[in-house]
Amino acid sequence: MLSIRPTIAQHAFYVFGRSIHPELFSVYRSRLIERNKYSAKIDITSDGHIITFNSRSVVMTEVVCSSHQLLPQKRRLIGSNLKGKRSEQIDGKLGVSYSTQFELEHVNPDMFWMVHNQLQSSQCENELVHSFDSSGRIAFGAVSFVHVEELDSQLLIQAFHTFPDDCSIVKSITTFCAG
Numbered sequence: 721m722l723s724i725r726p727t728i729a730q731h732a733f734y735v736f737g738r739s740i741h742p743e744l745f746s747v748y749r750s751r752l753i754e755r756n757k758y759s760a761k762i763d764i765t766s767d768g769h770i771i772t773f774n775s776r777s778v779v780m781t782e783v784v785c786s787s788h789q790l791l792p793q794k795r796r797l798i799g800s801n802l803k804g805k806r807s808e809q810i811d812g813k814l815g816v817s818y819s820t821q822f823e824l825e826h827v828n829p830d831m832f833w834m835v836h837n838q839l840q841s842s843q844c845e846n847e848l849v850h851s852f853d854s855s856g857r858i859a860f861g862a863v864s865f866v867h868v869e870e871l872d873s874q875l876l877i878q879a880f881h882t883f884p885d886d887c888s889i890v891k892s893i894t895t896f897c898a899g
Contacts, residue, residue: 727883727885727886728802728824728883728886728888728890729886730786730787730788731767731768731784731785731786731787731801731802731890732784732785732786732787732799732800732801732802733782733783733784733798733799733800733801733802733806733822733892734782734783734784734785734791734796734798734799734800735780735781735782735783735796735797735798735808735810735818735820736780736781736783736791736792736795736796736797737778737779737780737795737797738779738781738792738794738795739772739779739781740770740772740781740783740791740792742763742770744789744790744791745763745765745766745767745770745785745789746765746766747763747764747765747770748764748765748766748850748864749763749764749848749849749850749864749866750762750763750764750848751848751868753868753870753875755870755872755873755898756872757775757872757873757898757899758773758774758775758816758873758875758896758898759773759774759775760772760773760774760870760875760896762848762866762868762877764848764849764850764864764866765785767784767785767786767789768783768784768785768864768879768881768890769782769783769784769864769866769879769881770782770783770784770785771877771894771896773816773818773875773896775815775816775896775898775899776815776898778814778815778816780797780810780816780818780896782818782820782894784802784822784879784881784890784892787801797810798810802822802824802890803824804823804824805821805822805823805824806821806822806823807819807820807821808820812897812899815898815899816896816897816898816899817896817897817899818894818895818896818897819894819895820892820893820894820895821892821893822890822891822892822893823890823891823892824888824889824890825888825889825890825891826886826887826888827887827888827889828887829887832882832884832887832888832889835880835882835889836860836863836882836884839863839865839880839882840863840865842865844867846867846868846869846870847865847866847867847868848864848865848866848868849863849864849865849866850863850864851863852864854884855884855885857885858884858885860884861884862881862882862883862884863880863881863882864879864880864881864882865879865880865881866878866879866880867879873897873898873899874895874896874897874898875895875896876893876894876895877892877893877894877895878891878892878893878894879891879892879894
């Protein structure tokens with residue numbers, strides 16, 4: 721199956737206070753984490769990633785995807801185009817706190833190539849990596865990389881998504897804390 725990522729201009733960042741139907745996306749890599757205070761599912765998708773975090777009766781879902789993706793409006797907590805640098809935080813009133821920093825960075829071709837190759841060649845146990853097919857314009861395709869650090873009541877996720885056609889990288893650092 722051909723896997724080509726949409727362009728960076730078509731991407732957005734969302735957080736929901738609910739789960740998202742997995743059939744809305746093509747999932748290429750996945751990891752399930754089970755801890756005493758939480759469970760989480762991390763997916764690399766055709767567009768970017770989905771992180772679904774469950775703690776007690778609270779569900780939060782972070783999604784990086786095409787802005788053209790049909791997603792629910794109900795219980796959308798954050799919605800933003802991927803431009804520049806941004807930080808978001810959701811307090812822990814319901815027993816889960818959430819914080820993220822994400823950035824779209826345009827880099828010179830040499831820097832892009834170096835980062836792209838490092839991400840693509842990673843083979844650590846706590847990382848998910850997927851290499852996409854070329855869009856046809858450039859000889860190599862995009863890479864999605866997700867690094868996971870799990871603690872008893874905290875989950876830290878660093879994600880990088882490359883966009884070779886634009887020499888752009890989307891970087892995010894997300895923390896979920898279960899109370």
